[in-house]
Amino acid sequence: MQQLKGNWVVPTSLMTLILGFTLVAAWKMPKPQGFAPYSSRLLDSSGGPPLDVMQTLFEREQEIQNLRQQVTELQTALGEQSSQAQLLNQQLQDLKVLAGLVEVEGPGIEVVLQDSKNPPNDPILQPEYVIHEVDILRVVNELFMSGAEAVAVGKQRVVATTYYRCEGPVVNVKGVPISSPVVIQAIGDPDTLYGALTMPGRVVYQIRENDPQMAVVRKVERLVLPAYTGTTKLQYAKPVLPDKDEKEEKREGRSR
Known part of the structure; x- marks a missing residue:
């Protein structure tokens, strides 16, 4: 026990320091300001964001991902000091997977949603041949409802x-503009996810009624989904901690 008490200080301090850098880097990530539909300031000639903005975002995301990986390595090293610490570390890593804070891999499906290349001339019908945010939301909801364990939209976890x-010709996914085609990847049982999306009456089936090429689904043996690289800082939501009486009741229950 004396050795454990002396060994946890340094790795814990390093872990806290790196986590602090991670949060600061995430907080300072460039955010779209005044993003308006068809804004020439944020869109290039192809309808997507300018290359310099995307390059900056990519570099910041890589930096944050590397820092979070270092935090995970330190947590694992700390958890190897005792069986109880190992159990706590395993639970922590599982929670980080569920929270989307680490890169994950596994089998699943890939869904490609894109605007129709043959829209009708009638302007009243044309919106039905364009991918909207509601289409993406419905696909993501269907995936999670069908057992998906991790989902990414346009490489955004x-x-x-x-x-x-929807903001003009792009869909804003948590501050990141994504243009058609929109690629959605999900890790889970490929057969179950594929069947849930494509069965009659479900979301992909409905999109394909307008144009079969607007929604393409395929099974994938191995997907690698990126970690979430945005801020994890919360301003209002706080964890509910048990009061003194609840702690004593739990302690008494364990002693019986």
């Missing part, structure tokens, strides 16, 4: 605070 919003 889906987390609890992910949102989707």
